[in-house]
Amino acid sequence: MDFTSILTAILTLTAGIGVFLVACTMMSSNLESAASKRLKNMFSKAGDNKWMGVGIGTIGTALIQSSGAVTVMVIGFVNVGIMSLRQAATIIYGANIGTTVTAQLVALGLSGSNSISTTLIFAAFAGIGAFIMLFSKSDSWKKAGGILTGFGMLFVGLSMMANAMDEFAALHSVKLFLASFHSPLLLVAAGVVITAVIQSSSVMTSIAITMVVTGLISLDQGIYLTMGSNIGSCVVAIIAGLTSGVAAKRTSMIHLIFNVLGVVLFLSIGLGVKLITGGEWSFGTIFEHLFPSAPQLQLAMFHTAFNVATMLVALPMTGTLVNMACKIVKDAPAAKTNEPHLYFLDPQMLRTPVVAIRQMKAEIENMAKLAIQNYHRAINNVTTLKNSERDIFEQTEKQLNYLNRELVHYALLLSDSSLNRFDHQYLVSTIRTVSDLERIGDYATNIIEYADSLQQQQVSFSDYARKEIEQMDLLISRLYEATMQAYHKMDMAALGIANQIEDEVDQLTDEMEQNHIQRLSLGLCKPQAGTEYISLAQNSERVADHLINVAKTIRDLQDR
Numbered sequence: 001m002d003f004t005s006i007l008t009a010i011l012t013l014t015a016g017i018g019v020f021l022v023a024c025t026m027m028s029s030n031l032e033s034a035a036s037k038r039l040k041n042m043f044s045k046a047g048d049n050k051w052m053g054v055g056i057g058t059i060g061t062a063l064i065q066s067s068g069a070v071t072v073m074v075i076g077f078v079n080v081g082i083m084s085l086r087q088a089a090t091i092i093y094g095a096n097i098g099t100t101v102t103a104q105l106v107a108l109g110l111s112g113s114n115s116i117s118t119t120l121i122f123a124a125f126a127g128i129g130a131f132i133m134l135f136s137k138s139d140s141w142k143k144a145g146g147i148l149t150g151f152g153m154l155f156v157g158l159s160m161m162a163n164a165m166d167e168f169a170a171l172h173s174v175k176l177f178l179a180s181f182h183s184p185l186l187l188v189a190a191g192v193v194i195t196a197v198i199q200s201s202s203v204m205t206s207i208a209i210t211m212v213v214t215g216l217i218s219l220d221q222g223i224y225l226t227m228g229s230n231i232g233s234c235v236v237a238i239i240a241g242l243t244s245g246v247a248a249k250r251t252s253m254i255h256l257i258f259n260v261l262g263v264v265l266f267l268s269i270g271l272g273v274k275l276i277t278g279g280e281w282s283f284g285t286i287f288e289h290l291f292p293s294a295p296q297l298q299l300a301m302f303h304t305a306f307n308v309a310t311m312l313v314a315l316p317m318t319g320t321l322v323n324m325a326c327k328i329v330k331d332a333p334a335a336k337t338n339e340p341h342l343y344f345l346d347p348q349m350l351r352t353p354v355v356a357i358r359q360m361k362a363e364i365e366n367m368a369k370l371a372i373q374n375y376h377r378a379i380n381n382v383t384t385l386k387n388s389e390r391d392i393f394e395q396t397e398k399q400l401n402y403l404n405r406e407l408v409h410y411a412l413l414l415s416d417s418s419l420n421r422f423d424h425q426y427l428v429s430t431i432r433t434v435s436d437l438e439r440i441g442d443y444a445t446n447i448i449e450y451a452d453s454l455q456q457q458q459v460s461f462s463d464y465a466r467k468e469i470e471q472m473d474l475l476i477s478r479l480y481e482a483t484m485q486a487y488h489k490m491d492m493a494a495l496g497i498a499n500q501i502e503d504e505v506d507q508l509t510d511e512m513e514q515n516h517i518q519r520l521s522l523g524l525c526k527p528q529a530g531t532e533y534i535s536l537a538q539n540s541e542r543v544a545d546h547l548i549n550v551a552k553t554i555r556d557l558q559d560r
Contacts, residue, residue, distance in 0.1 A: 009167035016160030020203055023153035030146035050090045050315055057094020062101045070095040071255055075248045077358070085322045088251045092258060093311040096230065100304040102154075102202040103226075106209050107300035109155045110162065123159060126152025139421060161207060165214035184224045184267055191228020201233035205303055212295045220284035222299045227266060227306065230259040246329060253325040261321075262310030340402030345410055356414055357423050360407065364433055365488060367403045368550065370396050371440040372480045375543055378447035379473045382536060383466050385455055393448060400441040407434045422557065429553040436546040443539040443546075450532040464519055465533055468512050472540050475505050479544055483551040490554050498551045505544040512537040 061070045074091050077083040083091075109122055129148025136142050181187060195204040205226050212222040234256040266283070273281050287298040314321060344362040374396045377389045411430050419427070454460055461469065479501040485494035516533050 005167065009164045012160050012167070013164035016157045016162075016164060017198070017203060017207070018157070019153055019160060020157030020206060021198065021200060023150045023157055026146060026150035026153065030143045030150060050086075050318060053087055053090025054094040054097070054311060054315070057091035057096075058098040059094075060091070061095045061098025070098070071252075075251045078247045078251045085247065085250055085254065085325070086318055089254045089258070089318050089321060090315070092251075092255050093314060096259070096307045097304070097311060099201060099233075100300070100307055103205045103209065103300040103303045105154070106206045107294075107296040110209065110213050110296040120155075120159070122155040123152050125149070126156055128152070143420075162210045162214065165210045165216055168214070168216055181221065184270065187221055187224035188228035188231070188263060188267070191225040191230075192232040193228075194225075195229040195232025196235045199235060201229040204229035204232065205299075209296050209299050212299050218284060219288060219295060219298055220282050223283050223287075223302050226299065226303050227263045230307070231256070231263055234259055249329045250322075250325040253329055254321055257321050257324055258310065258314050261314060262306060265310065265313060266306060340399045342403070342406055345406075350410075350413055353414055353419055353423065356410070357419075357426060360410060360414070360430060361426075361488075363403065363407060364430060364437070365484060367400065367407070367434065367437050368480070368484060368487075370400055370403075371437045371444070372476070374400070374441055374444040375447070375476065376473065378444040378451070379469060382447050382451040382454070382532075383461065383469055385451060385460055387451075390448075393444075397441055397445060400438055404434055404438040425557055429556060433550050433553055436549045439546050440543050443543050446539050447536055450536055453532055461533060462519065465516065468508070468515065469536065472505070472508055472512070472537070475501060475508060476540060476543060476547075479505065479547050483547045486551040486554055490557065492554070495551050495554060498548055502544050502548045505541055509537045509541040 057070060057074075060073075071092055074083065074088045074095075078085065078088045125148045129145040129150070129152060132145030133142050133149060134145075136145060181190070191204060191208075194207075195201050198204065208217075208222040208225045208229075211217045212219055217225075234252070238252045238256065270283055273283070273286075283302060284298075287302050291297045291301060342363060343366050344359045345356065350356050374393055377393045377396075381387065381389070381393075408431055411427050411434075415424070415427055479498055482494050482498035482501055485491050486498055513534055516537075
């Protein structure tokens with residue numbers, strides 16, 4: 001075999017890996033987009049039943065063909081606080097089982113006959129899917145085309161890798177070199193490193209299967225490489241957890257502990273089997289006897305058995321694994337930075353739009369909470385003329401301005417993702433919602449300025465005026481609660497209540513203006529406070545208008 005042939009084989013292998021990676025991403029993103037609503041519903045049903053968690057993780061990963069994406073979703077839900085660490089752990093167990101589906105597909109693809117191989121038949125789906133994407137106008141059909149194209153390209157990449165492996169298998173020197181890597185620990189480490197670099201355990205496992213099928217490596221070598229790929233797959237989760245909260249870091253740590261546990265367990269069992277049988281038996285010989293003359297199936301079935309067995313061992317130890325993760329990842333220091341920051345979103349979540357949108361909703365709800373808190377602080381300031389919370393008010397206003405910029409930025413980034421119609425419409429509504437919430441903060445700032453003006457003039461509102469302001473403050477609180485109920489749960493009944501309260505705010509605003517004019521004519525209020533009082537009432541009414549705008553966004557989403 002000359003230099004040109006070797007170079008061709010290397011380039012073919014590189015191209016095959018590239019096509020396979022693109023196919024995995026394409027298929028995963030389209031499946032994720034098509035099934036996003038179902039995934040949200042599934043994860044929301046994850047209760048304390050451990051087996052249900054395993055089932056949800058398995059089905060979810062099988063649906064979108066990406067354990068990394070499911071794990072990042074779980075980290076996002078833990079970070080938001082809608083899923084406990086125990087629930088997350090069981091879903092991660094299931095995700096590891098679900099990811100073995102890709103290896104089974106690869107084994108099936110390499111099981112063709114001498115006439116027309118299964119790989120070629122499946123690869124043809126790439127062309128079918130491309131035609132659907134090209135000529136279809138429906139988003140649903142385009143996503144279906146994307147799924148078929150990704151599925152077909154998976155086998156195009158697999159075929160290229162297999163052809164390259166055949167070329168390498170013809171080189172005796174290459175086979176001798178690979179045969180020298182017989183240490184289980186060294187092979188596991190190689191699997192970890194390669195998977196960490198390409199960030200896909202599916203690709204690593206598929207490479208191992210093609211190498212075993214072409215005779216480049218033994219089944220035992222492929223088994224240990226595959227075991228290492230399970231640990232390497234944790235890199236995506238660890239990266240996602242690094243920029244998130246403590247709970248998210250602990251979730252990624254559970255993922256790592258789970259996979260390390262499985263590898264240590266199977267390394268120990270493998271060593272024990274060799275010692276007991278005098279080296280005659282190993283995992284390779286066991287699976288060769290179970291699935292004779294089918295090396296691709298032997299490694300794929302080991303991969304499934306490995307993850308199922310690890311899950312069965314880890315499931316009753318879930319509490320222990322959670323405690324270990326909590327001890328390794330300590331609680332964050334009590335002191336927090338005053339610098340503006342995002343509470344629930346981070347760049348890693350953009351890899352999984354389903355999670356990013358869920359996180360964005362949590363961020364918006366938190367922004368609404370901050371805005372209404374500042375409104376209440378402003379009302380307290382203008383009625384008491386005490387500046388005790390002025391520093392907190394200023395910090396919160398900076399945070400609101402920061403969130404306004406960052407959330408719009410995230411919405412624009414997510415708009416480039418492959419989303420279903422509901423999620424796309426939600427993104428459109430978020431830009432308006434964020435603007436409404438930022439305006440509430442601005443009106444709170446106006447009210448604070450009225451307090452400053454009153455202090456400079458050394459006047460204050462009368463007891464009558466303060467009672468009306470307190471009544472308005474109470475109505476705004478009720479409106480906020482109804483708005484958040486409507487927004488969070490898509491509750492049309494809560495929207496109806498919010499509309500009623502908003503009408504009460506309008507009515508009270510008119511009454512405040514009329515009553516204040518009467519008090520001025522009777523000398524019960526000082527003229528210097530008149531302008532600020534009328535402006536305060538009008539600003540409160542506008543706060544109510546922006547709150548009701550937030551609540552009304554659910555009307556456009558109800559029929560999607």
